[in-house]
Each structure stands twice: as C-alpha cells, then as structure tokens.
Amino acid sequence: xxxxxxxxxxxxxxxxxxxxxxxxxxxxxxxxxxxxxxxxxxxxxxxxxxxxxxxxxxxxxxxxxxxxxxxxxxxxxxxxxxxxxxxxxxxxxxxxxxxxxxxxxxxxxxxxxxxxxxxxxxxxxxxxxxxxxxxxxxxxxxxxxxxxxxxxxxxxxxxxxxxxxxxxxxxxxxxxxxxxxxxxxxxxxxxxxxxxxxxxxxxxx
Amino acid sequence: xxxxxxxxxxxxxxxxxxxxxxxxxxxxxxxxxxxxxxxxxxxxxxxxxxxxxxxxxxxxxxxxxxxxxxxxxxxxxxxxxxxxxxxxxxxxxxxxxxxxxxxxxxxxxxxxxxxxxxxxxxxxxxxxxxxxxxxxxxxxxxxxxxxxxxxxxxxxxxxxxxxxxxxxxxxxxxxxxxxxxxxxxxxxxxxxxxxxxxxxxxxxxxxxxxxxxxxxxxxxxxxxxxxxxxxxxxxxxxxxxxxxxxxxxxxxxxxxxxxxxxxxxxxxxxxxxxxxxxxxxxxxxxxxxxxx
Numbered sequence: 001x002x003x004x005x006x007x008x009x010x011x012x013x014x015x016x017x018x019x020x021x022x023x024x025x026x027x028x029x030x031x032x033x034x035x036x037x038x039x040x041x042x043x044x045x046x047x048x049x050x051x052x053x054x055x056x057x058x059x060x061x062x063x064x065x066x067x068x069x070x071x072x073x074x075x076x077x078x079x080x081x082x083x084x085x086x087x088x089x090x091x092x093x094x095x096x097x098x099x100x101x102x103x104x105x106x107x108x109x110x111x112x113x114x115x116x117x118x119x120x121x122x123x124x125x126x127x128x129x130x131x132x133x134x135x136x137x138x139x140x141x142x143x144x145x146x147x148x149x150x151x152x153x154x155x156x157x158x159x160x161x162x163x164x165x166x167x168x169x170x171x172x173x174x175x176x177x178x179x180x181x182x183x184x185x186x187x188x189x190x191x192x193x194x195x196x197x198x199x200x201x202x203x204x205x
Numbered sequence: 206x207x208x209x210x211x212x213x214x215x216x217x218x219x220x221x222x223x224x225x226x227x228x229x230x231x232x233x234x235x236x237x238x239x240x241x242x243x244x245x246x247x248x249x250x251x252x253x254x255x256x257x258x259x260x261x262x263x264x265x266x267x268x269x270x271x272x273x274x275x276x277x278x279x280x281x282x283x284x285x286x287x288x289x290x291x292x293x294x295x296x297x298x299x300x301x302x303x304x305x306x307x308x309x310x311x312x313x314x315x316x317x318x319x320x321x322x323x324x325x326x327x328x329x330x331x332x333x334x335x336x337x338x339x340x341x342x343x344x345x346x347x348x349x350x351x352x353x354x355x356x357x358x359x360x361x362x363x364x365x366x367x368x369x370x371x372x373x374x375x376x377x378x379x380x381x382x383x384x385x386x387x388x389x390x391x392x393x394x395x396x397x398x399x400x401x402x403x404x405x406x407x408x409x410x411x412x413x414x415x416x417x418x419x420x421x422x423x424x425x426x427x428x429x430x431x432x433x434x435x436x437x438x439x440x441x442x443x444x445x446x447x448x449x450x451x452x453x454x455x456x457x458x459x460x461x462x463x464x465x466x467x468x469x470x471x472x473x474x475x476x477x478x479x480x481x482x483x484x485x486x487x488x489x490x491x492x493x494x495x496x497x
Binding site: 064148149151153155161178195196 | 233309311312314315323324326327329331332335345362363364367368369370371372373375376378379382408432433434435
C-alpha cells in the first residue's frame, strides 16, 4: 500500500516552467490518492500563473510496458509540454523519466512509508518512500536510491569514470542527474540553493 | 592556529597527514609526526581511513596538540549520525582543536567491516552547515548551546582532476555556501589540469591547498589509475618510476616527482597538502627541493 501527499504550491512554483502537462497516476487500487488536495493544488498553481496546459491520467505508471503504451497514446500532449508534473509514487516517476530522457519531470507528490507490501510491480527503480520527494530538483532521478550513500547535496569524491565506488558496474547516481540535466539543457541553480537534510520522521510516518 | 589565518597573512600553507593506529599504541604515528615537526603548519589526522577501523581521530588530535603540533581533525559522515557528529565537534572545540576537514567518507564496503551499517545521515555539505550552526550557538535541531559557542576553521576536499569536473565544482560551491573556508585537494599529478581547475575556482575566493601523494612504486601508480577516483598518474611519470628501479625503490624518484609537482603548482594555489602514506621521513626533503 502506498500513501502519497501532494506538495505545496510554494514548493512547486519555482520548478515549473513553460507549458505543464499534469499526470496523476490512479492505477494502484490500494493507493490513497488525495483527489481533493490535488484539485485544490491545481487551482492554486493556475491562479499563481503556472501554465497547466493539459492533463492526462495514467495507471500503474510503475509498469514500464503500460507506461510505454500510454506515452504512445498521449504523444501529442507530451510533445507540447515543457514540464511534466507527475503525481505518483517514486517508482512511477522514475519509470516515466527513464522512458523519456529528454523531458523535464517534476514530482508533484511525496511518497510516505507504510509498513507492509510496499508497491505493486518489481522494477529496477526504487522508491524509499522518504516522504519528501526531491525528484523535481534532481531531474527525475532519485538521489536517495540512485546514490549508494543516499547523498542529497551532490556527488561524493568516489565516482570513477562515472561509476560508483561501491560497484564498478553501477552508474554514479549524481553523475546520472548531471547527465540528464545537461541533456535537458537544464540549470543546477535550484539544486545549488540551500542545504538538503533528510527528515527521517517523514519516512516512518 | 587556523589555516586560513596563515593564508590571510600571505603564508604558503604546508600540511601533512598521519593515520591513527589499529590499536592503542601511538608510538609509530608520533614518530612519523616528529619527522615533519616545524616543517608543516598542521597535520591532518584521518578518520577510519578507507573505512578501516582504527583509533579515533579526536584522541589522536588531542595527543598531537599536547605535543605541540597543530592538528586538523578529519571527520566523516560514514560512522556517525548528526548527534554523534555534533558531540565530537563540541569535544574537539573543548580540546582547543580549531581546524576541521569535513568529509562524506568512503563507503563502508571499501573497508574492513563490510557488514556494518553505513550511516551518511549528513554529508560533507550538511556537515559544514551543521558546524556553522554550532558556531552560531545552536545545534542542528535549533536548540541553543550553553555558554560560549565553538569556533572552527572549516575545510573540505575537492578533486581537481575529476572527469567530468562540473559535478565537483557544483559540490565545491555548495560547500562554500555552507561555510567551508579552505580546500585540500585529492592528489594531483597533472599540473595543466590543476591550472585549468584553479582558473575556474578563482572566483570563489577560497584558499586551495593542492594534494600530493608520494609515488612509491609503479604498481601503486597503476592501482590508483585503476581504482582511485579523481586520480590520474600520467604515463610519463610511470615511465620515470620504471626507469631506475633502485632509485624508485629507495624513494628518490617519488621524492623528485613530488618536489617537481609542487614547484610547478605552488604559484597557482595557496598551499600544499602532503599525503605521504607512511613516508613522512621523505616530506622534509620534498619540501626543501620544492622550495616551500
């Protein structure tokens, strides 16, 4: 079971740019999707000037084959969007981001930890359910799970030829973040702001 | 004395490094330190270096300080959560230890306790932020400290020869914003790359002390090229080590290469950080030949 909570307008406004495609993932029947809060947030974003140009619904975004098919169906909306704002668990966001390396992805929600069965589909992507999703800042790649030290403020000194010091077959998570940022011609400005520190209270909620 | 005060006075800062023992006898470490007494401004004390368990760096720093050395307390985020880090920082301040080197730390699996829990509650950036908060009189949770706040000189590391360099520069800038006041670098064997790096970081206005690891053998150079992040020993230096086996074995080649590197780079930066890895006896000769 998964519980997600929508982020605040204040957190999202600085990272949304251009035409925004909104995608809620409603597939996981056991998931609690906060519909009211989701709708309220969209109104708030719109009235603050965000250009929420279109919205399409996915289900089981975490399943790569499902998501690939939906990407075909909604190709037009996707191509028109500058930013994709996703409301799903962390696995869903990463699956989506992995399929479209050239698109700016922002996570619209935080995934909270709930004891018990933690997801639906076996996946190469992992969501630790930290409750404070940073993937809007890190270009759709999760630093908590993609970095073997879970570092939040950038690459350590241990990466060699783009590989992690823990395993030469594993890509350095922060290098992946930078590569994606460069591919998107993105800026590290937002990422450079402030000091990120985990709030472990949120992951055991 | 704070390393940055020396830089401010226009001095070229020379530091070196020792590692605490795996045990409780400090004789060897102190013997190594004696070789460089008077030749270096401060001596770094490593913190469970390479994730291999050893005596704590804080105790070793205190012993060095009592013997008239200026220690640099290296502190990593691998083995302590934010409470333990702050507790050790306050302890260091109480002992009068001023210079810190704030590190994320190697991963646990590289060391000799591979089954231990990697902590990484904070990282080098948030640790710098945490030290700054202590200096402002508060702990990381915002609680007020009793009495006088500690005062430190906060250092960190950077890899000037890492490829790509941008993620390193990004992190360096974050460290400076979080309060880091000086940098000691990963070992540099390519002065041209270092020069390019220094041009890019000049605008940061923070002193950089270039790292020198003395090359002991051809095997060591090749091993570092294969396995150590941010280090590249060029073929020309490997050839130099190969050329005269006796000279290399005696350490003379390593000494000459190190001295030459320092000579080449000393005008580009504000100091040099020696990492002799047990060859502390060779450090005075290197510094003399390099003219620092």
